[in-house]
Amino acid sequence: MAGFAQHTLSAGWSFRDSADESPEAWLPVPTVPSVVQQDLQANGKLQDPFIGFNELSARWVNEKSWTYRNVFQKPDVPPGSAIFLVFDGLDTFAKVKLDGQTILESDNMFLAHRVDITKLLEGDGEHTLEIDFDCALLRARELRKQHPDHKWVGFNGDPARLSVRKAQYHWGWDWGPVLMTAGIWREVRLEVYSARISDLWTELELATDHGNAQVSAFAELETNSDTSYKATFTLSLYGQEIAKAVATPESNVAKATFDVQNPSLWWPNGYGDQTLYEISLSLEAGGNKLHQVSKKFGIRTAEVVQRPDKHGKSFFFRINGIDIFCGGACWIPADSLLTNITPERYRKWIELMAVGHQVMIRVWGGGIYEDESFYQACDEVGIMVWQDFMFGCGNYPTWPAILESIEKEATYNVRRLRHHPSIVIWVGNNEDYQVQEQQGLTYNYEDKDPQSWLQTDFPARYIYEKLLPDVVKKTSPSTFYHPGSPWGDGKISSDPTVGDMHQWNVWHGTQEKYQIFDTLGGRFNSEFGMEAFPHLATIDYFVENEADKYPQSHVLDFHNKADGHERRIATYLVENLRTATDLETYVYLTQVVQAETMMFGYRGWRRQWGDERHCGGALLWQLNDCWPTTSWAIVDYFLRPKPAFYAVSRVLRPIAIGVRREHHDWSVSHAQPPKTGKYELWVASSLRKELAGKVELRFISIKTGREIHDAIVHENVTIVPNGTTNILEGVLDYVADEPHVLAARVWVNGELLARDVDWPQPFKYLDLSDRGLEVTRISRTDDEQKLELSTRKPLKCLVFEEREGVRVSDSAIDLVPGDDQIVTIKGLRRGEPQLKYKFLGQ
Known part of the structure; x- marks a missing residue:
């Protein structure tokens, strides 16, 4: 018997507009996977839709159907072997024909397909594969018309999108363009074999004391004969075999169990190593090796702790018995044209999170179940994944065919991803319960009859509270399932006492002051955000004309899809800053606001972690962009971190100090200054051991840089592990015309670990000119230099230019006299211009 062989069909493709059947209509496809917009660009038929207003001139593509063709040679087929045509992803309405015969019809982008074509390839020589991709935009509208009784309501895009199992952001979102892709968006190949391993997975039991772990390995086999097979499982660590077991498959399933003594555990970033074991299965028959499959997995436990407490009901993550404050971000697809994203690009995003002390990424429900390389990067770097199912901002229909498709989609993707230790939760949807609330759709939490839910005007409840949890329980039983985001035990989705919440009353909603963000949170804040412009280099990419480079230009507004973004x-x-009309300063000011907003949210919510886990985590909206744009992202499309990235990083350090004066609402008080005000000082720690530290608080005049009274110093402060240490509370007497900052620092064993500077608000009332900044280079190698920053007077938000291939260790820095800071710049070669920088009031 011959072994498993595969032949990737990446070359030799051509495509055409399905309506144009002329021979000259066929155009070459550079490579597959691809989507039609990329192939049109490669043939000079479409301009880059990311530049200028080109998105509008690319809209015609959205309303077309497309045909792809490949002529291939029949591969060698050993006796007893079968040939399968395998698609890892077709976007979206696809009819596949082989030599003119229809062999597959698909309407779900999130599914893989396997077709036995052995008999169809009995003849040697060339064979023609054609795939017709029908227009998803028009098909969705047809489906909507066919179901007039359903309530087609939701946020963002054409409500007809709810009828199609396709990435929902393709219909346009409040941060992305309308780009309806079509094509072979994941790999297509021929597989030739007599037997194969169709699935390999593990189930784990870890002892409470972590002294041993039981690893149960399972393999599902696909065979086409009554041959006797031998399955050999191998368990490895760091490339070294540590155990082996031989199994005889029964009913095409092979099993083995390994006892691992003193296992090396998988931990989130900052809590320990990201140890990955490898399980391999070799399938043999008659002394021949037929197929081998390997997967990496981590030994760990992951819980979501929900228990009654003084704040309501907790919601936080516990990994290997350790409570983890989940500071992190939400993830949207990293490109509107998904096949642009390489494994290297995924890796850079995830590594950037780790550098920023983030520990969780939320894969949002309006995008895709991500590529394997995304989750591999999360596994290896230690970023926990909150994984939404692909339902976003709508009232989804539930006719029988679509329910069947959803069940297949969920089963396929949970099976595909269940070995990744980074995935710690599956979540039913994004904001669909908010749509239910806002539209007044029927939802009676006390009604526990799933069949009755299908008869209401909110039938999607059946998906989130019956279909999906059943799939997770059956397929990945140790992974926690949560019906939606936000959701909390059937209470209103904005309830701050239970579950997770999306807090949008800063920016959206009531547009509260960002200075009070921490008072607006709940048990787990899984969305919140503030917009900022991208860096000038990114704007230069998509704005073609110099005359358009001003803050309110038409093209800049076009590259911001958020409703009402101008007024927000x-x-x-x-409210906060002295505004500007030149683009460079305006960009910077929006970024200052975003950085301050994120700091105020994260700083306060992390402090609440120490108060009986009042806040279990904060995932900002959003980490990334899908095209060059102005949005809530803290890192723009070209992986250029905005100042907010650095502000969040400082707050999420293992040891972080916080100082804050009580908020004085200057707009309500008609800009009258306060006479006195309270302040608080604390230290947050994510470390598992108690520390002794020194804490200092200084009071420094913004006008003169002098200390307005003696510093407060506390020696030998006990810093509690994995919580908050409240240091002191005090009252400030405000001196007329003498605004001042509160500057806090903490040392452990003589090492300065963290700083925080609290400023009087708003900044627009402060004179921040003549700061006396000095930037001194103190060391230099070929690609690394260290800069020392000092100032005579308090200085706000020193931001370094972000340049391709160059990384700065810190940015968006606050400086005070007597506390010089060192910044390391890597990747800046000798002879290259120094990085420019900007600070408030410059």
């Missing part, structure tokens, strides 16, 4: 950005700018 303007509101937060005018």
Whole structure:
């Protein structure tokens, strides 16, 4: 018997508009996977839709159907072997024909397909494969018309999108363009074999004391004969075999169990190593090796702790028995044209999170179940994954065929991803319960009859509370399932006492002051955000004409898809900062507001972690962009971190100090200054051991840089592990015309670990000119230099230019006299211009 062989069909493709059947209509496809917009660009038929207004001139593509063709040679087929045509992903309405015969019809982008074509390839020589991709936009509208009784309501895009199992953001979102892709968006190949391993997975039991772990390995086999097979499982660590077991498959399933003594555990970033074991299965018959499959997995436990407490009901993650404050971000697809994303690009995003002390990424439900390389990077770097199912902002229909498709989609993707230790939760949807609330759709939490839910005007409840949890329980039983985000035990989705919440009353909603963000949170804040412009280099990419490079230009507004963004950005700018009309300063000011907003949210919510886990985590909206744009992202499309990235990083350090004066609402008080005000000082720790530290608080005049009274110093402060240490509370007497900052620092064993500077608000009332900044280079190698930063007077938000291939260790820095800071710049070669920088009031 011959072994498993595969032949990737990546070359030799051509495509055409399905309506144009002329021979000259066929155009070459550079490579597959691809989507039609990329192939049109490669043939000079479409301009880059990411530049200028080109998205509008690319809209015609959205309403077309497309045909792809490949002529291939029949591969060698040993006796007893079968040939399968395998698609890992077709986007979306696809009819596949082989030599003119229809062999597959698909309407779900999130599914893989396998077709036995052995008999169809009995003849040697060339064979023609054609795939017709029908227009998803028009098909969705047809489906909507066919189901007039369903309530087609939701946020963002054409409500007809709810009828199609396709990435929902393709219909346009409040941060992304309308780009309806079509094509072979994941790998296509021929597989030739007599037997194969169709699935390999493990189930784990870890002792409470972590002294041993039982690893149960399972393999599902696909065979086409009554041959006797031998399955050999091998368990490895760091490339070294540590155990082996031989199994005889029964009913095409092979099993083995390994006892691992003193296992090396998988931990999130900052808590320990990201140890990955490898399980391999070799399938043999008659002394011949037929197929081998390997997967990496981690030994760990993951719980979501929900228990009654003084704040309501907790919601936080516990990994290997350790409570983890989940500081992190939400993830949207990293490109509107998904096949642009390489494994290297995924890796850079995830590594950037780790550098920023983040520990969780939320894969949002309007995108895709991500590529394997995304989750591999999360496994290896230690970023926990909150994985939404692909339902976003709508009332989804539930006719029988779509329920069947959803069940297949969920089963396929949970099976595909269940070995990744980074995935710690599956979640039913994004904001669909909010749609239910806002539209007044029927939802009676006390009704526990799933069949009755299908008869209501909110039938999607059946998906989130019956279908999906059943799939997770059957397929990945040790992974926690949560019906939606936000969701909390059937209470209103904005209830701050239970479950997770999306807090959008800063920016959206009531547009609260960002200075009070921490008072607006709940048990787990899984969305919140503030917009900021991308860096000038990114704007230079998509704005073609110099005349358009001003803050309110038409093309800049076009590259911001958020409703009312003009008034919202303007509101937060005018409330807080002295505004500007030149683009460079305006970009910077929006970024200052975003950085301050994220800091105020994260700093306060992390402090609440120490109060009986009042806040279990904070996932900002959003980490990334899918095209060059102005959005809530803290890192723009080209992987250029905005100042907010650094602000969040400082707050999420293993040891972080916080100082804050009580908020004085200057707009309500008609800009009258306070006479006195309270302040608080604390230290947050994510470390598992108690520390002794020194804490200092200084009171420094913004006008003169002098200390307005003696510093407060506490020696030998006990810093509690994995919690918050409240240091002191005090009252400030405000001196007329003498605004001052509160500057806090903490040392452990003589090492300065963290700083925080609290400023009087709003910044627009402060004179921040003549700061006396000095930037001194103190060391230099070929690609690394260290800069020392000092100032005569308190300085706000020193931001370094972000340049391709160059990384700075810190940015968006606050400086005070007597506390010089060192910044390391890597990747800047000798002879290259120094990085530019900007600070408030410059």
